[in-house]
Amino acid sequence: MQSVEMIPFGLLAGFVDDKEVRITEISTESFCFRVREQVERPRHIRIGFYDLSESMYREVELESYHFMEKRQEQWYVSYTVEVFQQDYVQAVQKLFRKYTGYIRARLEGTDGEMAQIVCNYPADQDEIHAESMEEQKAIWFSGARIQPVVQGMELALELDRNTWYDLYQRNPIERFAEQYWKENGIDGWEEYKTIPDRLYIGNAFCHLLFPKEEQLFALMEKAIVENVEITLVFPCMREFQVEERGKLLKKVDNWCEKRQTRVEILVNDWGMTAxxxxxxxxxxxxxxxxxxxxKKDPRMRYKKGSTRGLGESNLQADFYRTFLKDTYGITRYEWESCGYPQVFPQGKNSLHLPYYQTNTSQYCPLYASCTEGERGKQRLPEHCPGYCEQYAYLYPEHLHMAGRYNSLFGLDAELVKNPEKLKAYQQAGIDRLVIGL
Structure with missing residues (x-):
């Protein structure tokens, strides 16, 4: 009789009446479980087998069984139960097949092969890569077109790195917008001459990609002359930046007062909010x-099951939005288009597209690769020549993701190919589109 000991609890769960028990050994004929206290005449015994191919538990309720042995140990009581029913035998056999493949993949296989067993990940496509970020974007945006901006929705462009800061400084807004679309391989810019209503200036993820003070005010001055609204984007703030950031914000406020205007400040940590x-x-x-x-992850589409709840966040709670408004004056919320339906709360909602962030590290892996030759040797960079202007991490094409500066991003490929879906976002509560390329 083949038996396997200590299968991980996530793959095999046991319940005796209302008690959850640990199954320590199982075969097609019997199983052992342990509990802290003795079990007296159980009415129901259920075993949950996790199905790796379906990403869900299949439960077997025992109807024909016999308690063979009971052992009193120092800290627990152990029972051996003999089972006489076919659905139990079939469930155990399937578990053994899947678990054997799981162990083999853990010991001998790649991460892709492991994921293929767990959630049907297409590991055979992992070798299909673009040769450069330019080639990757050409594949992604092939056939993509600018559509007329949905009436009633504000359009913003993100200036999040030196390439865009410099391009905007050197060109009027019409020429800048044309280059912005054209250099990213987006068709249709000649037809629509799409000019933004607003510019997002700064980077939400890397503190070294925020423009220098002199350049920042030059960009702001140019924007106000060209009648373009301004949102300044700040990343997470380190302790050593608190005093510097406070002084900069006061200068921005003084600049606004002299010009009788207001500027949005996009905050990404509570210290900055204060x-x-x-x-x-x-x-x-x-x-x-x-x-x-x-909850955003390009691997979601490889996991079967409901995505219910993934399109919501804590902003669905009325009391939380009230807290943000009353405490900090926050009434606008930034969202990212991430490939599945989302629920937007009452208020002002901005949607960033076509990329969405999944991971960010202040200890930049790209900087570590360029300076140390190994992404694992990360440290907080105090100065950087801007490696991310030339390099990016490329991933298998089917994942639709890339590593840019200190973050990982997924691409909402469905929205790129079907921009008419923007109308549905407007109906769902989005009043501003923020394009970041």
């Missing part, structure tokens, strides 16, 4: 994507 509140009445805080705890 600084904005203290720094002047001309600054309007917005809740950034790092504080909006969405």
């Amino acid at each position: 600084l904005v509140k203290e720094s002047g009445k001309h600054l309007e805080p917005c809740l950034g994507v790092l504080l909006n705890k969405q």
Whole structure:
């Protein structure tokens, strides 16, 4: 009689009446379980077998069984139960097959082969890579077109790195927008001449990609002359940056007061939120994507089962939105289009597309690769020549993801190919589109 000991609890769960028990050994004829106290005449025994191919538990309720042995140990009581029913035998046999493949993949296989066993991941496609980020974007955006902006929705473009800061400084807004679309391989810019209503200036993820102070105010000055609204985007703030950030915000507030205008400040940590509140009445805080705890992962489509609840976040709670408004004056929330339906709360909602962030590290893996030759040797970079202007991490094409600066991003490929879906986002509560390329 073949038996397997200590199968992980996540793969094999046992229940005796209302008690959850640990199954320590199982075969097609019997199983052993242990509990802290003795079990007296159980009415129901159920065993949950996790089906790796279906990503769900299959439960077998025992109807024909016999308690063979009971052992009193120092800390627990162990029972051996003989089972006489065919559905139990079939469930154990299937578990053994899957578990054997699981162990073999853990010992001998690649991460892709492991994922193929667990959630039907297409490991055979992992060798299909683009040769460069330019080639990758050409594949992604092939056939993509700019559509006329949905009436009533504000359009914003993200300036999140030196390439865009410099391009905007050198060109009027019409020429900049044309280059912005054209250099990313987006067709249709000649037809629609799409000019943004607003510019997002700064980077939400890397503190070294925020423009220098002189350049920042030059960009702001140019934007106000060209009648373009401004949102300044700040990443997470380190302790050593608190004083510097506070001074900069006061300068921005003074700049706004002289020009009788207001500027949005997109915040991604609570310390920055408090600084904005203290720094002047001309600054309007917005809740950034790092504080909006969405569930976003390009691997979701390889996991079977319901995506119910994934499109919601803590912003669905009325009391939380009231807290944000009353405490910090936050009434606008930033979202990312991430490939599945989302539920947007009442209020002002901005949607970032076509990329969505999944991981961010302040100890930049790209910087570590360029300076140490190994992404694992990470440290907080104090200065950086801008490796991310030239390099990016490329992943298998089917994943639709890339590593840019200190973060990983997925691409909402469905929205790229079907921009008419933007109308549905407007009906769901989005009043601003933020394009980041």
